[in-house]
Amino acid sequence: MKVGYARVSTEDQNMDLQVAALERAGCRCILTDHGFSGGKFDRPGLHAAMERLRPGDSLTVWRLDRLGRSLRSLVELVDQLGKRDVHFISLTENIDTTSPGGMLLFHVMAALAEFERALISERTRAGMAAARARGIHVGRRCALTEEQRREALRAIDNHSPLKEVARRYNVHPRTLQRMLATPS
DSSP states (O other): OEEEEEEESSTTOOOHHHHHHHHHTTOSEEEEEESOOTTOOOOHHHHHHHHHOOTTOEEEESSHHHHOSOHHHHHHHHHHHHHTTOEEEETTTTEETTSHHHHHHHHHHHHHHHHHHHHHHHHHHHHHHHHHHTTOOOSSOOSSOHHHHHHHHHHHHTTOOHHHHHHHTTOOHHHHHHHHHSOO
8 A cells, every 4th residue: 555645844734736647656645744844753643654555555645855864864764664564655756675776875865855955054054153153133123122121131130030120011931041041
């Protein structure tokens, strides 16, 4: 039996394309994870798919990165499947581990996927550093205005409890702790 697995990272993404491709590939059972990162393999839909698989079955995904983004974890998962006599199929990359050529292609594609992820991460960090160098704020906007920061610092300096100050400004106490640890 072919067990299909589909995943999207955010709640506003749609997995209809993946599910339709898995159905066309003959997957009678399709399990999904909506709003889960590919960086972690601890996902309820993936766990359910793994439990459903029996010897001779195939775990089928639309694309390799829908299963996961870590080369090590992908290789470990496919190796674990192989030890259970379960095959792995990735439709877009045309990977089928029932043959030695399919296994080779899996390893090459997994390495390329990790390489692409590393390049994207490197470019993102470089872009953020360039923006910082130009004086542009990078990241989440501050939870408190500059005036609120000064007021909160004064209150804390006057020995008001951190939790009380946090409640007054509707922020988590850790927000104030980070503010105290970060020079203005």
